[in-house]
Amino acid sequence: MTATIENPNYAYPARSAGRRGPNLEKAGWIFMRASGVVLIVLIFGHLAFNLLWTPGGIRAVDFGFVGGKLAQPFWQWWDVLMLWLAILHGSNGMRTIVNDYVHKPMIRTVALWAIGIAAAVLIILGTLITFTFNPCPEGADLSLLPSFCAEL
Amino acid sequence: MAATQITDNDTTPEPVDSAAEAADRQVQAADAIEEPQSFPVTVIVRRYDPEIDDEPRWVDYDVQMFATERILDALHRIKWEQDPSLAFRRSCAHGVCGSDAMRINGKNRLACKALVKDFDTSKPIYVEAIKGLPLEKDLIVDMEPFFDSFREIQPFLQATGKPEKERHQTIAQRERFDDTTKCILCAACTTSCPVFWTDGQYFGPAAIVNAHRFIFDSRDEASQVRLDILNDREGVWRCRTTFNCTDACPRGIQVTKAIAEVKQAMMTGVKL
Amino acid sequence: MADQSSVTDGIHYHQHDVVIVGAGGAGMRAAIESAPKASTAVITKLYPTRSHTGAAQGGMAAALANVEEDSNEWHTYDTVKGGDYLTDQDSAEILTREAIDAVYDLENMGLPFNRTPEGKIDQRRFGGHTRDHGKAPVRRACYAADRTGHMILQTLYQNCVKHGVQFFNEFYVLDLVMAEIDGVKRVSGVVAYELATGEIHVFQGKSVIFATGGFGKIYKTTSNAHTLTGDGVGIVWRKGLPLEDMEFYQFHPTGLAGLGILLTEGARGEGAILRNASGERFMERYAPTIKDLAPRDIVARSMVQEVLDGRGAGPHKDYVYLDCTHLGAEVLETKLPDITEFARTYLGVDPVTERVPVYPTAHYAMGGIPTNNDAEVLADNETVVPGLYAAGECACVSVHGANRLGTNSLLDINVFGKRAGNNAVAYAQTADFVDLPADAADGVVKLLAQLREGTGTENVAEIRKALQETMDRNAQVFRTDETLQTALADIAVLRTRYPNVRIHDRGRRFNTDLLEAVELGFLLDLAEIVVVSAINRKESRGAHMRDDYPTRDDENYMQHTMAYRTAGDIGLPQEIRLDWKPVRFTHYEPQERKY
Amino acid sequence: MSETSSSLTLPDPSPRKTTFSGTLYRGNEGMWSWVLHRITGVAIYFFLLVHVLDTALIRVSPEAYNAVMATYKNPIMGLGEVVLVGAVVLHAMNGLRIILVDAWPWATKHQRLLFWIVMGLVAVLMLYFTPTHLINVFSPEGGA
């Protein structure tokens, strides 16, 4: 991490014009901090609820448990917000790291696109699933489903 | 030269006597100490001569040193008594010209401000060039990229109108940017910055420090211009608050604090 | 505008209207005047911000009268008297008159001076600066904490960046090219060695300004940087041009004992007191009126006298104390932070609670390249060398006479740096380039080849050390014919050893080994001139204190020494001819110097 | 007209060496906290990618989801989860430190102290989390 190149990469001599101009660094910097603060609440809440406060912790996490949570709008919104912020925060952080260490223009472009696409896919996928999720899928083994499915 | 008898008709207030006496006792105690002794120190220097070497190499030297001497003295002793081909920069020898920033035992320092007594001399002392600027020879690096960044932030007062005498400034306004006026452009900070090492593109703490010196000068009218320059992909936002710069600065400048103030000025405007 | 470069036979040729050698305060002040008006190249062996102007601490004098009544006429009087009446009085008048604008110029360029409560530039006391012709100390030194020189150097560099001044950093000028046209020696350019590559560059200029600073490295204990080897003065000397007043070398009273690192006189300006081993404030005996704020020559001499009389402190009784303990941490931290740190770092002594061991340290060359008030270099007492200018510590105008007052040098570099810049541009706008002789670079090529290929066994560092030691021992604060003759004999021996020095680094890149050898050559030349001039002046005046001639002798010696080189080459004994130049008087009659 | 001599120095005949990095830079708390922050950030990022995908299996079928969840209950994964939560806690606490250091002069000045406070907080939180979690992981099947 700290053992990096001896000499700056002269493929980019002192701040070439190509890397100048308007940018979103400031917004990104503020976002990292704002999202970080919110994420603390969301992630710590998430971890505490799932792993500490639910009796049995990780053992109790199964379809029934998650389905039960995601049936409630409160947890739906919690998880979606967490998803968006964490992915955006993490991806922006990864973008910084790629910019720092990947100097070959080709590889850098590929890596940045990969981060972007991964972020988009996961955010769309996660959001869709959270809101279109059916906790009591038809024909499933009742014992695996949240307890309220039995009442249906 | 006529040395008349000792007189005691002082007109200016004398120092508090107890303090003077205490100082005297201290000094007297110090006087009693015997002659200082020199002792051997191993200095391992990372040498590189582009005309001969493919790669830098570590070379050991044994030198006799006194505890109160500086690493610069050790380098001089090597150069003057053992191997005159050793190349390094230096000038003032007391930490004001910024010539001899180098990495000593893994940390950036000025060789002329690093005292032998502050090192564990039972182990060798490692000396190598600062990191992140092109290595030219031995302890000498190419400083041009560093000065390029400095020049880019428009490091000069920009003020319209020509006052008849001086531009006025209150003591408090002057104090506001005092810390960053101390910079001697030694590059110890910039070349200690992990972000700078990655690609050498980051403006670096020294450039930001010097921008700060003008941004917070009440006489200057181009603060916004400098803020815009540093609101760059390679500008202040790249700082990850690792504090290596602050720790390395031989002038004791609170570099990271200055960077934070510049960031804040970008968000909320300059508050003088 | 001329601004071209080309390469012939491996030698680079450049053409600029104005070529400035040295990027200290004087060089950059000149560049700021000349760069906007003419193609200007600044050639410097150090990065500009490394120049030793940055080490200056205490302040820059100007009778702004911001805090106390003051006038430039009083300033002139102090300067003349401080210089023990050897000062050229018309020059001193210019210096003190233009001082005021020089300070405002710097402020307007951005220099962050300390401020008074009303927001004006603050001023402090300094040695030898008095109100109304010696009545009491006056606050005349404008300052920025104890890093005034640092701020001047930075501000000037910043403004050079602003004007896009073209710098050739780490280029060592080693020769001056002159041509004789119609019997008049004219300047044609300079020859420089590029440290990074080992290549030779010839710079042709219509006007050339030398601003290469001092040569404190002829001494061992000095406040001067390792790089202050008097190259510029030596180059001019080797061209057969005279040097003025070389015997007057100033010893600053308060160098850190044993190290020579300076503690500014500003400390005494703020109230610090010199004490001997028994704690006595000995300056009361030597200068009852202004005591510790007497001019440097007097204070330095008094300190040495205390030590010689056995009242020195320390295990060897070889230093005295600077006592700042009564100033309080507040004053030390805010007004003298740097020197407080120097004492802590380098001596392990905390000035807040302890007295600091100090002893005089070689500091400033009053003498140098003679110039007139327009900064034009003189080939004899009157004749100027068209196109050649000098300013700063390497020059001798002479505004400092036999002893410079503190804060007058930062002033000198600004006032005469500016004058040099302006006059050099004005000259360049009317004059033509003087053709470079075909062999312009030969001298340097030969000099370097001789050193590089030398097969001797002598070590540069050893010769330099021997030189510095003999100078410290024999040509310091107190001198006698005997000590000076010893020094002269030592130097003669060292000169014969010098051609046999061996350069170990055979490379081209950053060959600092080679350059130290070149610099040593200049040091040897200059030390010899200092000693020869000192032997010749059989009186005591200002910084030149002859124990065997303890009084001032106006009848015979109220004149400047002019030294000429009549023969000599590397390794050969040089022949020095001494002559005199009259002092210019205006208002001030020489008087006995009492403080 | 260039401002410096750089345009005049000849280009290097031989390419500059970038091989050897010398000694490790001996930074202080600030540098090591950043190293940790970066490593934990990357670790969490990759876990997050996986975690979103495995959670997505709830849309496939309860069996599929429970199958992957079973792997999380494996004792080795259980230990891994402690490390992961440790990383999150460290990243989060240090993230707060960074925010404070950026925004609050007192914190800028005392960043070293804050680093050790962060380490303390991480230790406390992990001392609370680790036993609770490991009891769950190692408790007999159906202990819920």
Ligand SMILES: Cc1cc2nc3c(=O)[nH]c(=O)nc-3n(C[C@H](O)[C@H](O)[C@H](O)COP(=O)(O)OP(=O)(O)OC[C@H]3O[C@@H](n4cnc5c(N)ncnc54)[C@H](O)[C@@H]3O)c2cc1C
């Ligand atoms: C420690 C200290 C404190 C001082 N404090 C004060 C003070 O408080 N007040 C005051 O008035 N004066 C003070 N002085 C004196 C004053 O600072 C100097 O006399 C003055 O700064 C000299 O400026 P300069 O421009 O002539 O030379 P310098 O600043 O020394 O610059 C010399 C320049 O010449 C260049 N150079 C030299 N040789 C060559 C060569 N061969 N080729 C190319 N370039 C060359 C160097 O690179 C450098 O840029 C102090 C001096 C010292 C040493």
Ligand code: HEM
């Ligand atoms: C739990 C609350 C979190 C907080 C308070 C937080 C805080 C922060 C902050 C303030 C930064 C910016 C650091 C800087 O600019 O120096 C950051 C960077 C980063 N974060 Fe987080 N973060 C949190 C969660 C996450 C999560 C869940 C991820 C992964 C998806 C993540 C991944 C990253 C990455 C990769 C970086 C970039 C690191 C770097 O540039 O060195 N963070 N975090």
Ligand code: SF4
């Ligand atoms: S801020 Fe400090 S470390 Fe950085 S260049 Fe200036 S003096 Fe050197």
Ligand code: F3S
């Ligand atoms: S070392 Fe670099 S990351 Fe910021 S705090 Fe200093 S600039």
Ligand code: FES
């Ligand atoms: S030699 Fe000047 S800073 Fe070290």
